[in-house]
Amino acid sequence: MTPTLQIFLIVSGALFSIGLLAALSRRHAIFILIGIEMMLAAANLNFIAFWRFGPQHQPPTGVMIAIFSIAIAAAEAAVGLAMVIAVYRHYHTTNVDQLDQLRG
Amino acid sequence: MNSAAFIIIAILTLGAALAAATLQKLMHAALSFAGAFVGVAALFFLLGAEFVGLVLVFIYIGAVAVLIVFTILLTRRDVGKDRGFNWSGVAIAVAVFSGLTWSILKTQSLSIIAPHIRALTVKRVGEALMTSYVWPLQCVGLLLTAALIGALVLVMEEKR
Incomplete structure (x- = not known):
């Protein structure tokens, strides 16, 4: 049996859920960024899988969207990690539960 | 498409991703993160998008993982303090996964x-780009230039 589109989508859904788990349940800011990156990777996997299993067009649209999404994810990671460092300088912690200065 | 290779890659990817999400030590989690992205790149190779797989390896393992390791080293002083784990996140993640799987099936x-x-050569990708x-x-x-400048401004020393 060769892998069907369903199996790829389930793997991508599992990767998304693991990223969501990391983003929602960890307290450390770097873990939240890792979770967001994993969710973006799951979305890219979906794009590539739908490109591979769908009808073929001349500009390979799914691949292009995945490439642009990877570039934007890299920019997001750079800014996010810079924010983690800036927050650490201010508050001397990276625990997001302690960053509650704006709480009403 | 080889199903044995797919099963092995999928198990390794999901295992590494789960390790990255749950390991207590940040450095181990960063290494598992790199491993998970090697697995995702291997899935891209399996799907015939070799160029995207290589891009993923270059950017994520070459740049983002190194950036994460640098950030861990720069914010090291309070590594031991946060052992917090929010269990409601597990419930939400499991609910999302079961909902997705149910609708996919x-x-x-x-x-x-x-x-x-037709094979997706780098020539075709470059022509489309x-x-x-x-x-x-x-x-x-x-956007990348703006992000670079923004990241530099964010981490610059503040003048008091």
Whole structure:
């Protein structure tokens, strides 16, 4: 049996859920960024899988969207990690539960 | 498409991703993160998008993982303090996963096998990038420049 589109989508859904788990349940800011990156990777996997299993067009649209999404994810990671460092300088912690200065 | 290779890659990817999400030590989690992205790149190779797989390896393992390790080293002093783990996140993640799996399995039109396609060479990708996608490419270049400057401004020393 060769892998069907369903199996790829389930793997991508599992990767998304693991990223969501990391983003929602960890307290450390770097873990939240890792979770967001994993969710973006799951979305890219979906794009590539739908490109591979769908009808073929001349500009390979799914691949292009995945490439642009990877570039934007890299920019997001750079800014996010810079924010983690800036927050650490201010508050001397990276625990997001302690960053509650704006709480009403 | 080889199903044995797919099963091995999928198990390794999901295992590494789960380790990255749950390991207590940040450095181990960063290494598992790199491993998970090697697995995702291998899945891209399996799907015939070799160029995207290579891009993923270069950017994520070459740049983002190193950046994460640098950030861990720069914010090291309070590593031991946060052991917090929010268990409601597990429930939400499991609920999302079961919802997604249920809807994927219910959709009949998704159980198709891969058609034979023309190989996606780097030449084809480059042609598409330079013709139909040249404006998005310029915008991404601008965005990356802006992100670079923004990251530099964020981490600059503040004057008091």
